[in-house]
Amino acid sequence: MAEKGTLRVKKGMAQMQKGGVIMDVTNPEQAKIAEAAGAVAVMALERVPADIRAAGGVARMADPDVILGIMEAVTVPVMAKARIGHFVEAQILEALGVDYIDESEVLTPADETFHIQKDKFTVPFVCGARDLGEALRRVGEGAAMLRTKGEPGTGNVVEAVRHMRMMMGQIRKVAAMSADELMAEAKNIGAPYELLKEVKEKGALPVVNFAAGGIATPADAALMMQLGADGVFVGSGIFKSKDPEARAKAIVEATLNYDNPEALAKISRGLGEAMPGLEISSLKEADRMQVRGW
Amino acid sequence: MKIGVLALQGAVSEHLDMLKACGVEGVGVRAPEEFAGLEGLIIPGGESTTIGRLIEKRGLKGPIAELWDKGMPIMGTCAGLVLLGREVAGCPGQQLLGHMDTVVVRNGFGRQRESFETDMAMPFLGKAPFRGVFIRAPYIARFGEGVEVLGSMEGRVIAARQGRGLAVAFHPELTGDLRLHQYFLSMGKNLP
Numbered sequence: 001m002a003e004k005g006t007l008r009v010k011k012g013m014a015q016m017q018k019g020g021v022i023m024d025v026t027n028p029e030q031a032k033i034a035e036a037a038g039a040v041a042v043m044a045l046e047r048v049p050a051d052i053r054a055a056g057g058v059a060r061m062a063d064p065d066v067i068l069g070i071m072e073a074v075t076v077p078v079m080a081k082a083r084i085g086h087f088v089e090a091q092i093l094e095a096l097g098v099d100y101i102d103e104s105e106v107l108t109p110a111d112e113t114f115h116i117q118k119d120k121f122t123v124p125f126v127c128g129a130r131d132l133g134e135a136l137r138r139v140g141e142g143a144a145m146l147r148t149k150g151e152p153g154t155g156n157v158v159e160a161v162r163h164m165r166m167m168m169g170q171i172r173k174v175a176a177m178s179a180d181e182l183m184a185e186a187k188n189i190g191a192p193y194e195l196l197k198e199v200k201e202k203g204a205l206p207v208v209n210f211a212a213g214g215i216a217t218p219a220d221a222a223l224m225m226q227l228g229a230d231g232v233f234v235g236s237g238i239f240k241s242k243d244p245e246a247r248a249k250a251i252v253e254a255t256l257n258y259d260n261p262e263a264l265a266k267i268s269r270g271l272g273e274a275m276p277g278l279e280i281s282s283l284k285e286a287d288r289m290q291v292r293g294w
Numbered sequence: 295m296k297i298g299v300l301a302l303q304g305a306v307s308e309h310l311d312m313l314k315a316c317g318v319e320g321v322g323v324r325a326p327e328e329f330a331g332l333e334g335l336i337i338p339g340g341e342s343t344t345i346g347r348l349i350e351k352r353g354l355k356g357p358i359a360e361l362w363d364k365g366m367p368i369m370g371t372c373a374g375l376v377l378l379g380r381e382v383a384g385c386p387g388q389q390l391l392g393h394m395d396t397v398v399v400r401n402g403f404g405r406q407r408e409s410f411e412t413d414m415a416m417p418f419l420g421k422a423p424f425r426g427v428f429i430r431a432p433y434i435a436r437f438g439e440g441v442e443v444l445g446s447m448e449g450r451v452i453a454a455r456q457g458r459g460l461a462v463a464f465h466p467e468l469t470g471d472l473r474l475h476q477y478f479l480s481m482g483k484n485l486p
Contacts, residue, residue, distance in 0.1 A: 006411055009411055012427055013429050020303045
């Protein structure tokens with residue numbers, strides 16, 4: 001009997017995206033540019049994070065017409081964002097047929113206490129995390145893919161670096177622990193014990209982990225890959241830059257050649273201006289997206 | 295025996311793990327000079343448009359064709375099935391390798407929501423069923439005379455062989471079942 005939406009099928013979908021770049025797009029034209037540049041998937045949005053940040057107010061799931069238009073335009077998988085805890089937005093996205101749902105801090109949270117119970121859905125979810133405990137809580141709820149939160153829409157990679165270093169460092173620490181130290185660690189970082197045990201045994205997260213939040217240049221993408229990311233999300237970085245087509249191609253190439261400085265030097269040339277960046281300390285606490293969710 | 299896994303994007307480490315479990319040396323290859331000495335190649339699952347574009351961009355079409363011409367076995371899983379084919383139905387412009395005389399349908403079983411796993415009869419791998427994991431899987435819609443059908447699902451061809459070429463629409467690398475990889479490795483020995 002055929003079983004749909006098994007954990008293997010959901011996690012497997014993310015495994016097929018490894019080494020790739022997932023790009024934010026807001027219309028069919030951008031989606032086609034992303035696909036032609038070699039994106040492994042696109043994230044369908046009404047506005048990229050930098051514009052959400054600028055607009056203020058409440059950011060919600062995109063208009064279904066925007067999402068459907070993008071789904072018709074490309075053959076690569078299409079992802080879309082639901083607000084944290086907004087399981088009805090997720091139900092609607094699943095009904096639309098999107099390939100992956102991002103329960104995302106880029107949108108205004110709908111629930112300050114509870115995230116979506118993701119294992120009830122047939123469609124897989126990706127969630128953001130800042131450390132190992134948060135990552136494993138999301139996996140415990142059924143997330144089949146993770147990403148760093150970073151600080152979206154800033155064009156500043158410093159927060160994504162912080163979160164990736166934090167997670168990788170914690171994984172190395174757990175892998176080196178003795179078995180009798182594990183329960184205390186699970187309590188300290190707020191991680192489900194069984195999942196932490198799995199991390200210890202594998203020396204790796206139980207699902208694919210991408211970098212996201214502030215990646216704006218080929219060098220940023222390669223940096224995140226060298227720090228241990230399985231792939232890269234680029235939000236505002238592409239379509240807020242001077243030459244999106246060239247930059248999209250360059251970031252795909254850089255993600256593949258992340259450990260080859262000579263290739264990276266070539267790839268980084270002639271791209272025009274990157275998106276304007278924001279200094280994190282200039283953000284008001286209320287404008288920091290990464291603190292949304294727990 | 296050294297087997298390459300095309301390491302441009304997708305489920306590369308999973309195939310390397312399977313090769314290791316088969317007792318064979320596997321290496322990720324992404325540049326022309328890395329193809330020297332390979333005795334077979336696996337093209338993994340991933341996004342076929344992305345991998346196809348990178349094959350072109352990095353000049354790997356030649357090295358792969360050389361392996362094929364030398365008689366080395368090449369296996370494609372999921373996106374690899376697409377890339378080994380001659381044409382994608384509805385996408386005449388998509389960059390392919392074209393070593394197998396097949397016309398393929400991408401996302402032939404639907405979107406991710408429709409992705410599934412199931413036990414399949416695969417007589418060429420023995421009596422026990424093989425767990426088929428289908429993720430936005432393609433199928434082979436039409437094929438030439440030299441193509442031998444090895445398996446079907448819902449009336450669609452999901453496993454086929456043409457000489458040294460082996461293509462499956464599912465993901466053996468996600469199951470831990472080594473039989474398909476072992477069959478692939480045995481193809482190299484039985485070729486002239």
